[in-house]
Amino acid sequence: MYAIVAGGGKVGANITRSLLAMGHEVTLVEQRRDRFEQLEAELGPVVLTGDATEIFVLERAGIARPPDLVLAVTGDDEDNIVIAQIAQDGYEVPKVVARVNDPRNQAHFDLLGVTRTLCATSGLLGLVEHEVPEHGLVKLLELRREGLEVVELSVSPEAPAAGKRVAGLSLPDDVRLVSITRNGVAEVAGLDTVIRPGDQVIAILKPGLEDRLRKALVG
């Protein structure tokens, strides 16, 4: 596989190291001269200096081949959007992933057609909520392209679902229970699975149905 990584910060440099270790061909583009020299000393000719939002720089990196994968992981969200748009709209790169530095910019990425995104802040926040579930419902995964999300809920003793079979719950149409974890052991949820207090339930659903799922399951 051939990949272009735009941005040689901690994220870009580590992704490049991993891709190289897996035997992939990579070009890493870094704009800052001192950082470029550091990376070149370590990684050699796979590192290219230049502004990855300039089309001629991307062309020198081989964007016209096109690569199988472009990762726009600079520390600037506008730059990442532009790199992703040039890669997907200008060169039909099959897979483009962009880093969202400021989660408040996520809506801009979505609006402008940059659909595969990663946001460390939102991811960390999800992990924090996973440890400290304040709202009773934790988002584990957002499948933005598919328009689905995977969430987890804890069933308390007073929850309306406690003691009921899955088939007996009044769940909205676009919600399915996936698994139930009890005392650290997970099993796939079927219609006959009985929900007990203390269970951790994982569900898949269309975004927007979280509240109805929460009401049906944990009250």
Add this chain to the structure above:
Amino acid sequence: MKVVIVGCGRVGSGVAKQLAVQGWDVTCIDEDEGALARLGEWRGGFVVGHGMDVDVLERAGIAEADAAVVATNGDNTNVVVGQVVQRRYNTNCVVVRVLDPARAAFYAERGLRTVCPTQTAIGTLIDVVRSCEPTPVGTG
């Protein structure tokens, strides 16, 4: 007619002042409060903030604007903010300054109205140099 101008530097402030004189209702956005000084005696609106921030755009009245000019000192900020204004608020006329001719052409092909001062300068400079060529004599 209402216009929002994102980026109140030399270009943005110049556009703002002239449009205000021509009777437009103008609001400028700039990260730097000091940019207000570029506008002189200013009766229009001024919002301190970044064009990527939709609250800032909305406080400047983007939803009611007939036109938007995006002219910060960052090409990528300009093309991203320009596209957001175009798609999110359906603003009729959005014009974006892009210094890099290649990026200006790329986004112009994709429906963004871009103005590239670099390309204009290249064209003008070439015209001036060519006007210095001696006129061919006796070729008729």
